[in-house]
Amino acid sequence: GSGWGGVRHLVQDAVAIPVERIPHFPRPSVSGHKAELVFGRLAGLSLVILLGRKHLYEGEGLAAPLYPVEVFRRLGVQTLGLTNAAGALHSGLGIGDLMVIRDHLDSTWHRLTAPLARWEADERWRPPGRWTPPAAGRAVYDPEFVQRFLDAGREEGLPVRAGVYGFTLGPFYETPAEVRCLAAWGCDAVGMSTVPEALYARLRGLRVFALSAITNMGTGLAEAEHSHESVKEQAALLAPRAARLLERFIRSLDDSGI
Ligand code: HPA
DSSP states (O other): OTTOGGGGGGOEEEEEEEGGGSTTOOOOSSTTOOOEEEEEEETTEEEEEEESOOOGGGSSOTHHHHHHHHHHHHHTOOEEEEEEEEEESSTTSOTTOEEEEEEEEETTOOTTHHHHHHHHTOTTTOOSSOOOOOOTTOOSSOHHHHHHHHHHHHHHTOOEEEEEEEEOOOSSOOOHHHHHHHHHTTOSEEESSSHHHHHHHHHTTOEEEEEEEEEEEOTTSSSSOOOHHHHHHHHHHHHHHHHHHHHHHHHHHHTTOO
16 A cells, blocks of 8 residues: 555565566556556565555456455465555544554445445456355454554554544545544544455455554545545655554564465
């Protein structure tokens, strides 16, 4: 996600594979942007990182964000980490903060129902055996990982908060009324990604963590209006801290297993 690419430089023995070489893999739509999978190791763990993921708002359907998750699952990945840039919904969060997502609110209310029904009928997607929906109330975001990120932030002296991510379809930034609504619904930050991937990964039995880099105040909360450019600018400024947090977290898994 925006601002989180620094983790690539932490990976040892890295082998990069352009996504063009993987059948059906969603390609980045912005020309000149290369998307790749980077395989390697860090602190005794095997990692694969996807640089350049696709969003639902790009209009190519749910397979665009979810196909990579299915590829990871088939590679044997056990834990999925999702990263993004997000806007703060109240003054308890500010530009430059890092938020570990402890829960989300899906303001699209889609809940993957239609595509999952379709995939059940399509053997290319159907997992071995039948899936059962996760029990109601079961955490999407692993509480143990949330705690580890809070600890990692404290140890690194980084501003890390646990919060609720409000998911909007985009591609428009929210209106001031939508920002007030999401805040009233209990969300702390807002963004246009992550939730479909997290739900799909949980459905397939992966453990999930997710992180937001706060790049702007939500529409109407600050004098200066945000734009795609200012969001990218702030994401780039945050990148070194974001990579430090991820490295500390990953190293904390080393001795305890996952
Ligand atoms: N809204 C939605 N998505 C975002 C924002 C925002 O304010 N900032 C970064 N991604």
